């Protein structure tokens with residue numbers, strides 16, 4: 625009788641590797657490779673936690689429907705989990721979503737409702753407002769509601785944070801995470817602060833977000849990141865610093881991370897890497913140990929053209945031969 629290490633796919637969520645990155649800094653810098661979760665992002669953890677909490681408390685019953693608003697990854701995770709557990713899944717997304725994330729949600733059999741990209745979440749056309757309306761209209765439906773449900777941060781406090789604490793043997797001094805809902809930075813941040821109040825918790829925001837612009841948000845390209853409204857999920861009391869990152873800086877980091885470090889990252893991880901690299905240059909010492917979350921992979925954004933360089937056009941077999949003979 626074979627005793628599998630994992631009884632089902634959902635058991636493979638979490639326990640992601642922590643890999644050292646050789647940034648130019650006297651400190652030790654580690655990346656938590658959350659894109660190695662089975663759904664491809666950190667959101668597998670929060671989705672599973674919220675869905676299983678709803679099952680336990682009777683909010684989600686067999687035959688029910690999961691409705692969620694997502695910049696993409698929470699939608700992918702809900703779709704994957706819903707497929708395995710046998711729920712109907714409806715995901716509202718904004719027009720900013722990459723084709724890869726959109727099609728991945730659909731590949732798991734979930735229904736997608738496309739909504740315009742709005743500056744304010746309260747806008748009735750926003751993907752959040754639409755998800756609330758859809759959930760209200762369907763009997764036996766459950767909305768994890770990642771933007772307002774503190775269980776989102778609780779998931780990362782319970783599942784992700786202890787892994788980081790153990791993998792760094794309690795030596796982590798700085799923690800960097802991109803903030804969208806704020807769940808990843810807040811849940812882990814609270815746990816680390818409880819273990820060591822001196823740990824610095826650093827959130828990365830879009831420089832065009834509602835928070836960064838004092839209430840006058842402008843469009844931005846980086847998906848998943850951006851503090852765009854007041855939410856109880858974002859634990860301001862334990863965040864030491866919020867660093868705004870421009871699209872140009874965050875996206876500009878992506879080819880470098882792939883070509884220099886072999887890390888094909890999603891845009892929010894590019895923003896986190898940019899902020900960490902700059903912070904590390906002047907503010908980290910040899911006694912420091914920084915951990916950064918790499919939330920998802922660049923494979924989910926390849927068609928956005930953030931990675932290929934102008935010189936990267938490919939050859940055909942014929943033009944390759946011609947090139948060789950002309951050398």
Ligand SMILES: Cc1ncc(COP(=O)(O)O)c(C=O)c1O
Pocket residue numbers: 665667695696697698802803804805806807808809847848849890892893919920
């Ligand atoms: C790629 C990516 N990075 C970062 C985040 C932000 O994570 P959180 O919502 O926990 O703040 C998200 C959230 O959807 C995401 O999809």
